[in-house]
Amino acid sequence: MDVTYVLLLSSLGLAQVIAQDCRVPVGGNNMGFKDDLPQTFPNGTKVIFECNVGYMPAGSPSITCTNGTWSPVKLTCETVACDAPPMLTNGDFSPVRDSYNYLEVVQYKCQKDYTMNGSSLSSCSKDGKFQPAPPTCIVVQCKDPDVTNGEWMSGSRPPYKYKSAVTLQCIPGYNMNGAQTQRCELNSQWAPGLPTCEPVLCEDPDVKNAAKEEGSKPPYKVKSTVTFSCVSGYTMTGTRTQTCGLNGQWAPGLPTCAPVLCEDPDVKNAAKEEGSKPPYKVKSTVTFSCVSGYTMTGTRTQTCGLNGQWAPGLPTCEPVLCEDPDVKNAAKEEGSKPPYKVKSTVTFSCVSGYTMTGTRTQTCGLNGQWAPGLPTCAPVLCEDPDVKNAAKEEGSKPPYKVKSTVTFSCVSGYTMTGTRTQTCGLNGQWAPGLPTCELTTTTKRPTTTKKTIGDSGTVDPPENKGNGMAIGLGLGLTVLIGSVLTVLGCYFCGVPACIKEKKRSRRGFPVNAAPSADEEVALSVRCAARYT
Known part of the structure; x- marks a missing residue:
């Protein structure tokens, strides 16, 4: 029976139909x-x-x-089409049409003496409506900008319409309180608001350790003058005669009277290395150095000046601090709390899915740097999974971080051993382990064709749906070829054989009608006596 089936297929030259x-x-x-x-x-x-x-x-x-x-x-x-936008009171728009296509734009315009409040352009949007909403046309006119003790300096003249701008100034001897430039807004008001002009007065000049020699009496108006001199034992820094300016300040600036002696210089966390002994007169010097664990900001050597101050200014000694150690994708396990002084330590560990390069425990050094150097935490990555004779069906894209997944399928003719879906693990390996695709070895056996109902309602085999006529013609051709081969085989090859066609009655069917899927049509070959 196996021989009969193989001969039938080889004679027909038919192949299994595979969906494309x-x-x-x-x-x-x-x-x-x-x-x-x-x-x-x-x-x-x-x-x-x-x-x-x-x-x-x-x-x-x-x-x-x-x-x-x-x-x-x-x-x-x-x-997308939009209906025409609504008409504008005291204005109009163009172009005017019954409908507008997507992204088409109309432009609004107000009539004379009206100001537009809103956007002048509106377009047909994807939802079939014009956006933004139409503007309004309003009348805008601001009153004269009247400021007591002030005057117009530059800008627009009346009538003051929308966006008219004026710049104001106070008359001499008065200071302006508010914005100098004003603009007429849509609400017919000046913005940001009219200023005021107040008389310019200088405060009573108070110079410690000094006396007024001559000058004006209070109140001190513009151009008032006062002349100072320091009391005995003090020296002046600055100008003796001061003048009240238009800005309400004494010019060129009040002087100071300081004692001739400099105070004992006290710099915390520092020691005096060398220099003068107290009392510290003009030109006395002192040199400082910070104690261990501190660093100096400023100049080491200080000189007592004529103003009784150490010059160029006493330094400071601040504790050496290391910056807050920031290691991305890591957490501090243990160690010191900020601020991080010398010998402070911090121990790091990378968060899940990252691996550390460098030393976990860092120590703040005398140079304000973490030693031996902050580590880095890089993401754990799995290599590109290479499975021979397989293709990636779905899953993550490279780089493959922890929890990335890839699903494989073997190419045609190969069978998979292992798990299709692989997950990148914390150890940088694919789990549960990459599969393999081995060549599939199969043996063809006869199969029984079952009836299926096609979309047209006719009965066809699944692999030959709608091809009944082709099967019928193929079977007829097989009978003819088989008969010729048998006769030739008997005559030329000395192989006696008989061909017998066996089929059920097809009474009632047209001559050219193809056999149905469940109709038996078979060709058998039987050897003659004394032949196997």
Whole structure:
């Protein structure tokens, strides 16, 4: 029986029908794919189109792959249209039409003596409405900017319409309190608000350790003058005669009277290395150095000046501090709290999914740097998984971090050993372990064809759906070829054989009608006597 089946297939030259994949489909105008698509699509795959922005869909958006062919695209995309925008009181717009397509723009314009409040342009949006909303046309007029003790300096003249601007100034001897430039706004008010002009007065000049020799009496108006002299034992820094200025300040600036002696210089966390002994007269010097663990800001050697101050200014000794150690993707396990002084320590550990390069425990050094140097935490990465004779079906993209997954499938003719889906582990290895794809060894055996009902309602085998006529013609050709081969075999090859065609009665069927899927049509070969 096995011999009969093999001969039948070899005579027919038939191969099992395999469903074909589809290529990337092509959509209609003004549409695209809803999702990113691969290059090929298995039989039965559905793809969904969507209209571009500014277009409205009509019809089914999906198509289906059937044996290498896509179903027709029924989706159409029509341009979004907007109704005409509302009319504008005391204004109009252009162009004027009954309807407008997506992104078409209208421009508004107010009538004479009216000011536009809002945007002058509006466009047809994707939802079929004009955006932004139409503006309004209003009358704007501000009153004269009247400021007591102030005057107009520059800018617009009346009438003051929208966006008119003026710059004001106070008359001499008065100071302005507020913004000098004002603008007429949509509410017919000056913005940010009219200023005031107040008389300029200088405060009573108070110079410690000094006396007024001559000058004006209070109140001190513009151009008032006062002359000072320091009391005995003090020296003056600055100008003796001061004048009240238009800005209400004494010019060129009040002097100071300081004692001739400098105080004992006290610099915390420092020691005097060398220098003068107290009392510290002019030109006395002192040199400082910070104690261990502290660093100096300023000049080591100080000189007592004529103003009774150490020059150029006493230094400071601040504790050597290391900056807050910031190691990305790491946590502080233990150690000192900030501020981080010399010999402070901090121990780090990388967060899950990261690995450390460098030393975990760091110590703050005398140079204000962490030693031996802050570590780094880099993400744990798995290598690109290479499975021979396999393809990646789905999963993460490289680089492959912890918990990344990849799913494999063997190519045709190969069988997988192991787990299809692999996960990148904390150790940088794929778990539970990459599979292998081995060559599949199979033996063809006869199969029994079961009846299936096709879309048309006829009965066809699944692998030869709708090909009944082809099968019938093939069987007839097989009988003819078999008969000729048998006669030739008997005559030329000396191989006696008989061919017997066996089939059920097809009474009532047309001569050219193809056999049905469940009808038995077979060709058998039987050897003659004394032959095997």
